[in-house]
Amino acid sequence: SPVTGRKHSRRPPRPNRTGFAMPRLAVFCAIAGVACAVGSALASRTVEVEARSGQVQETSDPEPAQRCCLDTTGAPPAEAPCGGDRWTGRRFATRSVAMGLNGAAASSVPLVTQTAIDILKAGGTAVDAAIAANAMQALTEPMSNGLGGDLFAIVWDPATRQLVGYNGSGRSPKGLSFAELVSLLDGSETLPIAGPLSVSTPGAARGWCDLAGRFASMPLSRLLAPAIEYARKGFPVTQVIAAEWAEAFAFFEAHRDEITSGGRFPGALDGFYQTYTVEHKVGGRPPAEGEVFTNPALANTLETLAAGGCEAFYNGSIAAQLDSYARSVGLYLRADDLAAHHGEFVEPRNVSYRRPGLTVHELPPNPQGIAALQMLNMLELVDVAAMGHNSADYLHYSLEAKKLVFADRAKYYADPDFASVPVEGLISKAYARERAALINMTRAAKVVPAGDPPGMEAGDTIYLSTADSSGMMVSWIQSNYYPFGSGLAPPALGFALQNRGNLFRTWPPTAANVYAPGKRPFHTLMPGAIMQDGEPLAVFGVMGGAMQPQGSVQVAVNMIDFGMNAQEAGDAARWRHSGSQQPTGTNMTDGGIVMLEGGVCGAARQELQARGHTLAYADGSFGGYEAIIRDPVTRVYQAGTDKRKDGRALAY
Numbered sequence: 001s002p003v004t005g006r007k008h009s010r011r012p013p014r015p016n017r018t019g020f021a022m023p024r025l026a027v028f029c030a031i032a033g034v035a036c037a038v039g040s041a042l043a044s045r046t047v048e049v050e051a052r053s054g055q056v057q058e059t060s061d062p063e064p065a066q067r068c069c070l071d072t073t074g075a076p077p078a079e080a081p082c083g084g085d086r087w088t089g090r091r092f093a094t095r096s097v098a099m100g101l102n103g104a105a106a107s108s109v110p111l112v113t114q115t116a117i118d119i120l121k122a123g124g125t126a127v128d129a130a131i132a133a134n135a136m137q138a139l140t141e142p143m144s145n146g147l148g149g150d151l152f153a154i155v156w157d158p159a160t161r162q163l164v165g166y167n168g169s170g171r172s173p174k175g176l177s178f179a180e181l182v183s184l185l186d187g188s189e190t191l192p193i194a195g196p197l198s199v200s201t202p203g204a205a206r207g208w209c210d211l212a213g214r215f216a217s218m219p220l221s222r223l224l225a226p227a228i229e230y231a232r233k234g235f236p237v238t239q240v241i242a243a244e245w246a247e248a249f250a251f252f253e254a255h256r257d258e259i260t261s262g263g264r265f266p267g268a269l270d271g272f273y274q275t276y277t278v279e280h281k282v283g284g285r286p287p288a289e290g291e292v293f294t295n296p297a298l299a300n301t302l303e304t305l306a307a308g309g310c311e312a313f314y315n316g317s318i319a320a321q322l323d324s325y326a327r328s329v330g331l332y333l334r335a336d337d338l339a340a341h342h343g344e345f346v347e348p349r350n351v352s353y354r355r356p357g358l359t360v361h362e363l364p365p366n367p368q369g370i371a372a373l374q375m376l377n378m379l380e381l382v383d384v385a386a387m388g389h390n391s392a393d394y395l396h397y398s399l400e401a402k403k404l405v406f407a408d409r410a411k412y413y414a415d416p417d418f419a420s421v422p423v424e425g426l427i428s429k430a431y432a433r434e435r436a437a438l439i440n441m442t443r444a445a446k447v448v449p450a451g452d453p454p455g456m457e458a459g460d461t462i463y464l465s466t467a468d469s470s471g472m473m474v475s476w477i478q479s480n481y482y483p484f485g486s487g488l489a490p491p492a493l494g495f496a497l498q499n500r501g502n503l504f505r506t507w508p509p510t511a512a513n514v515y516a517p518g519k520r521p522f523h524t525l526m527p528g529a530i531m532q533d534g535e536p537l538a539v540f541g542v543m544g545g546a547m548q549p550q551g552s553v554q555v556a557v558n559m560i561d562f563g564m565n566a567q568e569a570g571d572a573a574r575w576r577h578s579g580s581q582q583p584t585g586t587n588m589t590d591g592g593i594v595m596l597e598g599g600v601c602g603a604a605r606q607e608l609q610a611r612g613h614t615l616a617y618a619d620g621s622f623g624g625y626e627a628i629i630r631d632p633v634t635r636v637y638q639a640g641t642d643k644r645k646d647g648r649a650l651a652y
Contacts, residue, residue, distance in 0.1 A: 092564065092573075093567045093568040094567070094643040095643075096567065097565050097639060097649065098638070098640075098648075098649040098650050098651040099637065099639075099651050100637050100650075101469075101635060101637070101652075102468075102469045102651075102652050103117065103120035103121070103126075103129075103466075103469055104466070104467045104628045104637035104638075104639040104651035105117050105133065105466045105628075105649070105650055105651075106464065106465045106628060106639045106640060106647065106649035106650075107133055107137060107464040107465075107626060107641065107647050107648075108462060108463070108464075108626070108641065108642065108647035109136070109137055109140045109241070109646055109647055110646065110647065111136060111230070111235060112133045112136045112137045112140060112647070113647065113648045113650050114648075115129075115226045115227075116129035116130065116132060116133040116464070116650075117129070117652065118226070119132045119133075119218070119223065120466070120468055120469075122218075123217065123218075124216070124218050124468070125215055125217050125472055126155075126215075126467050127211050127214075128216045128218045128223055129466040129468070130153070130211075130464060130466045130474045130476045131208050131212060131216065131224075132223040132224070132226060132227070133464050133476075134151070134208070134464070134476065135224050135226070135227035137464070137478075138227065138478075138495065139227050139231050139235070140235055140238075140241070141462055142276065142295070142484070142495070143241070143244050143245055143248050143483035144244075144461055144462045144479060144480060144543070145461065145478045145479050146480060146495040146496060147202060147204050147298075147301065147305075147495040148204075148480060148489075148495045148496050148498050149202060149203075149478055149481070149485065149498040149500075150169050150170050150200075150525065151166070151168035151203055151204045151207030151208070151343075151476075151478045151525075152165075152167060152207075152476075152477050152478075152523075152525045152526070153166045153168075153211060153474060153475060153477070154348055154475040154529045154539065155215055156471070156472060156473040156474075156536040156539070157472060158470050158471035159470075161534070163361055164214075164345060165348040165363045165364075166211055166343060166345055166346070167343060167346050167366070167367065168203035168206060168343040169367070169415075169500075169523050170200040170202055170203040170498070170500065170520070171201050171341065171518050171519055171520050172201075172515065172516065172517055172518060172521070173200075173333050173334065174334075174517045175334055175336075175517070176517060177517060178509075178515055178516060181197065181506065182506055184197060185197070185506065189506050189507040190505065190506070190585060190586075191501055191503075191504055191505075191506070191584075192258045192502065193258070193482065193499060193502050194252065194482070194485075194502075195258040195259040195261060195268070195486060195487065196265075196268075196331040196332065196488065197501060198485075198486045198501045198502045199486045199497045199498065199500075200501045200520075201337045201341045202341075202497060202498060203343055204478055205305060205310055205313040205314070206310055206313070206314060206342065207478075208223075208310075209309060209310035210343050210345075215472070220305065220309060221306040221307065224302045224305065224306045225306070228299045228303055228306070231294065231295045231296065231298045231299035231302065231494070232294065232296060232299045234292040235293060236291065236292055236293075237287045237288070237289060237290065237291055238289070238646035239289050239646055240644075240645055240646045242286070242290075242291075244460065245276070245286040245287060245483075247483070249286050251482075251483070252272065252484070256269060259486070259487045259488065261329075261330045265328070265330045267328075267329070268330070268488060269487060270282050270491070271491040272484065272489045272496065274489075274491040275295065275298075275489045275491055275494055275495070278291065295494045297491065297492055297493055297494030298494025298495060299494070300492075300494070301318060301493045301495065304317060314339055314341055315339050318493065319335045319339065320335060321490060321492055322335070322338060322490060323335040323338075325490040325492075329488055333497070346363060347364075348363055348364075348369075349363070349364050349369070349370055349373065349423060350362075350373070350531070351427050351429075353376050353380055353556070353560060354380055354560050354561065357532055357533040357534075358530065358531070358532050358560065359530070359531045360372070360373060360528065360529075360530050361528065361531065362526055362527075362528055362552075363526060363527065364416070364423050365412075365413045365416060365421045366413065366414060366415045366416065366520045366521065366523045367523040367524070367526050368409055368413055368523065368526055369549070370423060370427055371405050371409050371413075371549035372526065372528065372548075372549040372552040372553050372556070373427045374405040374408065374426055374427060374432065374435075375401050375405050375549065375553045376556065377428075377431075378397075378401040378404070378405075378432050378435060378436040378439075379397070379398065379401060380432075381433065381436050384557060385561045385562065389562050390573060390599070390600050390604060391604055392607035392608055392611075393441070395575055395594075395596075395600070395604060396441065396444070396607075396608060396611055396613070397439060397441065398554075398575070399444070399575065399594060399608075399613065400439040400444065401435075401439065402550055402553075402577050402580070403577065403580055403588070403591075403592070404436075404448055404451070405435075405549070406448075406546075406580035406581055406582075406588075407450040407451070407580065407581050408450050408451055408453070409549075409580075409581075410450065410583050411450035411581070412453070413512070413513065413522050413583060414512035414513040414522055415513075415519050415520040415521070417519070417520070418512075418519050419512035420512075421512070422453045425453030426453045428453070431453050434451065443611055443612050444591050444611050444613045445591060446588075446591040447589060447591075448580075450581070460479065460481070460483040460544075460545075461477060461478070461479035461480075461481070461545070461548075462478055462624075463475075463476065463527070463541035463543045463624065463625070464476050464477075464626055465540065465541070465626045465627060465639065466628070467539070467628050467630065467637050467639075471536070471630075471635075473536050473539045473630065475527035475539035475541055477525045477526065477527045477541050477543065478525075479525055479543070481498050481502070481503075481545075482499055482502075484496040485497055485498040485499045485500075486498065500521050500523065501515075502521075502584070503523070503583060504584070505583065505585040506585075512583075513584075522583035524545050524548055525548070526541065526552065527541050528540050528541050528552050530559070532632060535632055536630055537629065537630060537632065538559065538566075538627055538629045539627065540552070540556070540559075540625070540627035540628075541626065542554075542623040542624065543625075544623030544624065546578070547576055547621065547622060547623040548623065550574075550577065551574060551576075551623040554572075554574055554575070555570055555627065559627075559629070565629070565638060565640065566627045566628065566639055566640030569627065570640050570641070570643070571640075571642075572599065573596070573597040573598065574597050574622045575597070575600065576595045576621060576623075577595075578592055578595065578621075579593050580592055591613065592614070593614050593615075593616050594608065594616065595615075595617065595621060595622075596616075596617065598617070623644070625641070625642040625644075626639075626641050626642065627639070627640050628640075638651075639651050
């Protein structure tokens, strides 16, 4: 269901032709021959997870009848399915994929997708389209991304026939020492979720410039022009974004003490309200669904960036304004940090999966992308297609694999400039067999230790995909981390500063992800790509913090093992596990919580409970997804976008 609670809100219809050439399976429910149950033992209870705090709160479920599961065995459904029926038989798709030969784009905001298509039709490359789309999304979905955040990407370059990765992670302020940070935290081993101590240097603008310099054909002024126009004239706020906007306001009021540094900087939230309320003033309100919102300050910033390039942001007038603002709100970010910032082009890592010549690619740490590769290595050891989609066995094995991988993620993933990260050992097939041997198929693990991989010495986000007529394909992800990041927004600049610094830890001092000045924190952002025999097959990604590797694995398996198209792979019901060890230092002691969407059958839910899993239902915590698949024979692009968001996919 969409996060807004409009349970019957669905999308139009969907064909096939994925290019994955996998056999279709009818076994999508838990037990063959048994009609799927509507609801379950949990149908009268809802556990809603507050994304910011990680706390779980129980409430009553107002619409248990809407928790649906479709029977694909051929028998009539036990109850009428939610929404309308799809006569084409693509049971999990809420609408048809967008198809085209010349270009495609998918994002979580319709206006963003249209912006990308306009750039492609004007002769821009897929990277041109991604930059223009990102700028538009920074305006239209500001809680999730913007100039105050970081940027990561994977680009298939048909000219060089290479898959190129980009890491645009910012670093911690050089002027904040470990000793001073520990003193400011006053005994806490974790950094605050908002406010000055959570801010790291923003890397998005540098990412635009670096990627444009290598892959773009249009000037930055042309790419930023659509966002500048809409920032001045205004745009109507879409449904899911309006809901998330309002939730963020409530969160920041609850965390006012952190943001104002215990009241030492009482006006620290003023910039947020001046930027993100309809009235652009303190005491204003967030925009409602359908209300027109403007951001003239962001328009001015984008114009400065368009005219002066990255020098204006990191060494010029924008840097000077950021430095001045930082000093006024107790933030340690300085002009020197901005001037020193740089992104880097990196080689994506990959694992083979399921069939000869097929490889799945992710970025190496400090991002968490290889967590998906570790999970896929373990899933390859079993026949998930024979288990059945979202069957009890498939779900149990996947959940246990996730727990094992996240134990490694908590221990080893960090900035490789500061820690030895055994990437090749972690994604090796031998290590996957060693870890998978720990999975008990009859019982859920409550405590999971990290492994000892070879090579180890002792000692809220947006995703979009674009593709052009040359064959260039782009997997692009950008984020503030939590909605509106730190809550600190320079009012003259029109964007919020990210809170990625929250992902550092302070204990023990020898931990891979421990805080240090000028260090990149563990990062959740992970664009993905799939190749077949050296040719691009798909670019895809799932947004949403710790959901990203879990969701990325699910959609990849949906495509490869279950033969789903780009839309169906994202629309199929998802699972999410919460409570694993974290790079910030928290540990799993009780097995965590499994959250299942309504499309998971009652029989599978009951069997998971019998195996010791603690189950819950949670609205709005299953991430957002976009993908573009390229048919290797016809060269047709197939684009899909998540029903859980406001977005659209287009192709031509």
